[in-house]
Amino acid sequence: MKCCKMFTKGNLFKNYRKGAATIARSTIGKIRGTYDQLSRTEKKVAQLALDNPAVVSEMTIKELASATGVSTATISRFVKRMDYSNYREFTMALAHTAAEMTPQQNSFPELAEGDSLATIANKTFRFSINSLRATNEALNEDDLARAVIKIINAKTVAFFGLGGSAVAALDGYHKFLRTPLNVTYHPDYDIQLMQAARMTAQDCAIVISHSGRNHETLEIVRELKRNGVAIIVITSYSGSELAQAAAVTFLSLTDEVKYRSEGMYSLISQMTILDSLFMMTVLRSSSRTKPVLTRVRDVIEQTRYDS
């Protein structure tokens, strides 16, 4: 059979495609980002990979299958869903990120009743740091690029966020006020809804919602959708209706969900995503107009947060 030669060629193309799509996104981030869209059995696989990436990276597909109690077929499908072209590529990538993580302390300590105050504070900070790290790993350049383009070209950029996410939305509004862009935000739901109704396909909406299931937020998104507005979503659940409606979705992630509401940690992740978008917007939009490190600096200087 002469399929062997052909096959080599196929592989090369594969790699090429992959290179373009998922730059700088860690395997673990990818898994976390897709976790809630996975089926029950696939979650078992994902869990093991998240818990012991180094070990899993050395397993054959059979070993992983029997370790998780699922079939090899499921695993093969799983890695493809994760956007790897085959199992080997997956373990390879896993080994990579495992190696990078090793030196760090990734453990998520539970807060306990008897903890001293200093311990409580330390754990709180550690949670936050880990959330940021997880969120960072799940970002992918493609999404960032698409988001920045939409933001820069928008006639108006509006922020939407209710409840806990109102804080993030307000922060985003505050940040982007320092750019030349037209930005808007109002904490009141009714006004947010009216604002949504006024927007058009030339505008861009940044919608923040932890759960992605809040009724009011969804109402706003439907209105935006009806008007053809470009929607950028920041949420914690990639499977939510909200995430589905978005042109671009960014995930704020937390390793640990059990003890307390993750919403609190996701808040700072959301804000840091906004911060990234802000920095990218500033650096990109100004570099198109003038040959301008100085100009950029000026803009950033104005950025001075005061109070």
Place this chain on the structure above:
Amino acid sequence: MKCCKMFTKGNLFKNYRKGAATIARSTIGKIRGTYDQLSRTEKKVAQLALDNPAVVSEMTIKELASATGVSTATISRFVKRMDYSNYREFTMALAHTAAEMTPQQNSFPELAEGDSLATIANKTFRFSINSLRATNEALNEDDLARAVIKIINAKTVAFFGLGGSAVAALDGYHKFLRTPLNVTYHPDYDIQLMQAARMTAQDCAIVISHSGRNHETLEIVRELKRNGVAIIVITSYSGSELAQAAAVTFLSLTDEVKYRSEGMYSLISQMTILDSLFMMTVLRSSSRTKPVLTRVRDVIEQTRYDS
């Protein structure tokens, strides 16, 4: 033949032995060390692996065979001579050392004009994480204890913050709304000032200000002081008048100040300080009233950030 099972076992032994014998020797080092003992064809393989470890690590044995012009059999023998139990283990190890050799960006990078979007995002997250770390290190248990006592015993806890710090104040208000405490916050300066005027020595004020030099904020603090209110300050400058006026001061720190305003990074540090205070308040106040892990959990459940 029933050797398959045995083989798996064989692998385990191999690893064991290998681990003992050749600890911490990089794949590339191994190849170099054996290079001149290799046959002519094997050298071709070795050469390619040395020159492009990263590329070779992603090849299948067939691809490597055709790339070097030798048979797969030879390569299989080659990796065994290198003391790996199979080709897969070899490529894995090669990938590892290739990754290690790649220059790691550990430091505190400046954002630069030419940075890719992914780089900008990574740096932004790194900054944030470093800020949190620095802030955490600067906390001290004494201050935490005094702050928590004041908060728990206060008749009313009011949050004050203007400009960028309004976001943090709002966040704090949001969080503490989930406790049984009496909390208040309003974004408007005049109302904050009036609120300050209404407070007494039985109350506690949490004042957030990045610079600690904002006029309006200082006005509020003077008013609070006049009324004998216990003042907890969260700021970035311990020397400011604001910090001096406080009963307890927490510092939000940033490692890096140069390129852009640190205000943005201090924001998430401030919020995480607030988060710590919140957790401590919840854990402490409830543990005094009931023997209550359950109660705590309930409270925290209510804490669900929604939207």
Place this chain on the structure above:
DNA sequence: TGAAATGTGAAACTTCTTTTCATATAATAG
């Protein structure tokens, strides 16, 4: 130069991975 040792690739063989297919399960419509 010839015998032994070593190196090598083709092909057989084993192991690993992917795909197919039949079945089970959940979701949806009537």
Place this chain on the structure above:
DNA sequence: CTATTATATGAAAAGAAGTTTCACATTTCA
């Protein structure tokens, strides 16, 4: 509540990848 459709899953077939055997070529050394 049932019929229908979509989705998920594992067993097993098919397909690749990797290893070993074996026959032949080359080198080494007497």
